[in-house]
Amino acid sequence: MRYILFLLIIVGSCASPSTDSTLDLSNTSWKDIVKTADGSVVNFMMWQGSPSINSYINNYVVPSIKEEYNIDLKITGGQGPEIVQLIMGEKQANVENGQVDMVWINGETFFQLRQISGLWGPFVEQLPNASYVNFEDEYIGIDFQQSVEYMEAPWSVSQFALFYDTSKVQHPPSNLMELEQFVRANPGTFTISNDFSGMTLLKSLLSELSGSPDGLNGPFDEKKYNQLSSELWDYINRNRKFLWKGGSTFPKEHTKMDQMFANGELLLGFGFGEGGIEDKVNQGLFPTSTRGYAWDNGTIKNSNYLGISYNSKNKAGAMVVINFLMSPEAQLKKMDPNEMDSNTILDIEKLPAEWQQRFRDQPKRKYGPEMQDLTEQAIQEPDPQYMIRLFEDFRTEVIEK
Numbered sequence: 001m002r003y004i005l006f007l008l009i010i011v012g013s014c015a016s017p018s019t020d021s022t023l024d025l026s027n028t029s030w031k032d033i034v035k036t037a038d039g040s041v042v043n044f045m046m047w048q049g050s051p052s053i054n055s056y057i058n059n060y061v062v063p064s065i066k067e068e069y070n071i072d073l074k075i076t077g078g079q080g081p082e083i084v085q086l087i088m089g090e091k092q093a094n095v096e097n098g099q100v101d102m103v104w105i106n107g108e109t110f111f112q113l114r115q116i117s118g119l120w121g122p123f124v125e126q127l128p129n130a131s132y133v134n135f136e137d138e139y140i141g142i143d144f145q146q147s148v149e150y151m152e153a154p155w156s157v158s159q160f161a162l163f164y165d166t167s168k169v170q171h172p173p174s175n176l177m178e179l180e181q182f183v184r185a186n187p188g189t190f191t192i193s194n195d196f197s198g199m200t201l202l203k204s205l206l207s208e209l210s211g212s213p214d215g216l217n218g219p220f221d222e223k224k225y226n227q228l229s230s231e232l233w234d235y236i237n238r239n240r241k242f243l244w245k246g247g248s249t250f251p252k253e254h255t256k257m258d259q260m261f262a263n264g265e266l267l268l269g270f271g272f273g274e275g276g277i278e279d280k281v282n283q284g285l286f287p288t289s290t291r292g293y294a295w296d297n298g299t300i301k302n303s304n305y306l307g308i309s310y311n312s313k314n315k316a317g318a319m320v321v322i323n324f325l326m327s328p329e330a331q332l333k334k335m336d337p338n339e340m341d342s343n344t345i346l347d348i349e350k351l352p353a354e355w356q357q358r359f360r361d362q363p364k365r366k367y368g369p370e371m372q373d374l375t376e377q378a379i380q381e382p383d384p385q386y387m388i389r390l391f392e393d394f395r396t397e398v399i400e401k
Contacts, residue, residue, distance in 0.1 A: 025315055030128055034069065037317040041072045044321070045086070046104035047079040049255055052279050056340040060333055061325065069320050076100060080109040080196070087118040087309055098311035102318040106196070106304050107144025110152055111384035113307065120308045122150035123319055129326040134347040140303050144384045145218065152305035153322050154345040156334070159301040159374050160200050161275035161292040162268060169267055174296045176208055176235065182268070183242040189267040191244035192236070194399065197254040197271050199390045200300055203382060206232055206390070208297040213379045220385035229389070233397040240398070250399055262286055277368030278341045292369045298379035301371075303345060328355040337365045 023036060042065075048054055057075060065073045076099075078086070083103050090098050105113070113119050124130050133154060135141040140154050148154075164172040173179040183190050192198045207216050209228045216224075240247025244266065251257055254271055261269040262285045273279070275292035306325065308318045324330055328351055331344040348359050364370065 023316065025123070025319070026126070028316075030126065033126075033316045034320055037314070037320040038070050040314050040317040041074060042102065042314055042317040042321050043074050043076060043100045044102050044104075045076045045078040045083055045100040048075070048077040049253070050276075050279070051283065052340050056334060061330065064330070065321055065324060068324070071317050071320060073321060079104075080106065080112075083109055084112045084116075084118070087113060087311075088116055090311060091116055091118065096311055097313035098309045100309050101312040101314045102322060103307050103309060104155070104304065105152065105307050107146065107302065107381055108196075108384045108387045110143055110148075110305065110307070111146060114146075114151070118310050119151050120310045120312060120315055121152075123308060123315075124148075124150035124153045127153065127319060127323040127326060129323050129328075129346075132328065132346045132350045133326070134350070137347075138380065139301050139378070140345060142380070143303065143305065144381045144387070146384070148305065152307040153326060154303045155306050155325055156342045157301070157303040157345050157371070158273045158343055159294070159371050159378055160197075160204065160270065160272050160299040161277075161294055161369065161374060162270045162299075163261075163275040163277050163286075163290055163292040163368075164268055165261075165264075165287055165289050166291050167287070167289040168264070172268065172293060174293065176205060180235070180239055183239055186267055187242040188244050188246070189265070191247075191250060191257065191266065192394075193251045193254040193257055194391075194394065195251075195253045196387075198250075199387050199394070200272070201270050202232065202390050202394065203386055204295050204297070204299050204379070205235075206386070207379060207382075208295070213298040213377075216382035216386060217380060218383070220383040225386065225389060229393055229397075233393070236398055237401060247398075258285065273342065274368050274371055274374065278337050278365045281367045282338055282341075286367075288367060290367060294374045294377035296377070298377045299374070300381050301374075301378035302381045328352075328359075332358060332362065335359075335362050337363055341365070341368075343371050 025033060062073045065071045083105065086099060133140065139157055141148055162172065173182040192201060206228050207213060209231050210216060257266060257269050258280060260266040277286060277290050277292050280286040281288055281290060306322045308315055312318055328346060331346050334340045334342045335344055348356050
């Protein structure tokens with residue numbers, strides 16, 4: 001850790017001067033912000049585990065940003081833990097000009113960064129395209145039970161879903177009792193990934209154990225968590241010998257599960273983006289007989305966001321890039337089922353008539369469910385402490401048992 005901090009100090013001391021350090025961006029016109037960003041470099045740290053997302057960013061966003069704003073958008077791989085570790089390390093080392101300007105985050109990371117004052121803002125209200133967003137929507141203005149307070153900008157919204165191959169499974173399980181019956185009847189064909197997606201599944205199961213889709217709403221409840229998680233670990237451990245590899249190991253990422261589902265080793269999978277089915281079928285990974293569905297008690301629906309690091313050396317440039325990513329043009333492109341296949345965060349009714357029509361004319365998915373098909377089974381993300389505790393306890397109560 002000392003070596004890492006030493007490197008961070010060197011990086012901070014050698015960094016170029018901030019492009020906007022002398023500006024009070026909160027009192028700067030949008031025209032001047034764009035002018036300040038002209039000719040600059042913006043460093044964007046994001047998860048790079050999806051070919052379709054990478055293609056969207058590298059083949060569309062990067063050249064569009066360069067052409068329209070003369071900004072060089074540089075991409076660095078990294079997600080929640082890496083982002084928090086980097087920014088926390090720079091905080092400890094008093095690095096004034098950070099390695100990254102903007103980050104792709106979710107509620108758990110948002111919570112952790114807010115705890116260390118790792119994000120700059122509020123800034124979202126200044127973005128012209130924020131006028132097309134309904135921040136009263138509980139799935140956009142609230143992130144893991146936290147008000148976003150314009151400290152992060154919504155980028156995509158999606159719902160967690162399970163999926164199965166209709167040529168192999170006639171009646172997929174949709175509650176805990178049915179899942180137990182399924183794994184016992186089909187041993188080795190289901191598992192839980194030890195990552196964000198796996199913990200999201202566990203939150204949905206925890207919600208079912210609470211007896212209500214709203215059972216985990218509100219601030220973190222230690223007593224409730226202890227009771228429900230105890231039931232959850234008992235449930236998993238009594239069925240673990242029927243899981244993949246007899247429950248002796250668990251995949252570190254759900255992308256491994258996708259591959260095992262594709263080759264028929266697993267019969268059930270799960271993920272965000274309504275299961276990510278359309279993308280995987282279009283890649284040729286999943287069969288066209290794959291279908292997605294929601295849990296009876298509900299599956300989590302949430303947005304993911306873009307934030308600006310507290311020590312970004314190019315906050316103006318980051319604002320311009322984020323505003324572009326929220327634009328009708330970029331959001332429509334991102335929705336294409338044959339490309340990134342991502343739901344828009346824009347309120348269509350707020351858009352100019354021409355853009356409203358273009359969004360309504362967007363081709364529909366052929367294989368995966370549309371998010372509106374799952375609306376009645378959507379539940380809110382619980383307080384981030386539930387995710388943090390599930391990560392810790394899944395390791396100690398299941399993996400290491």
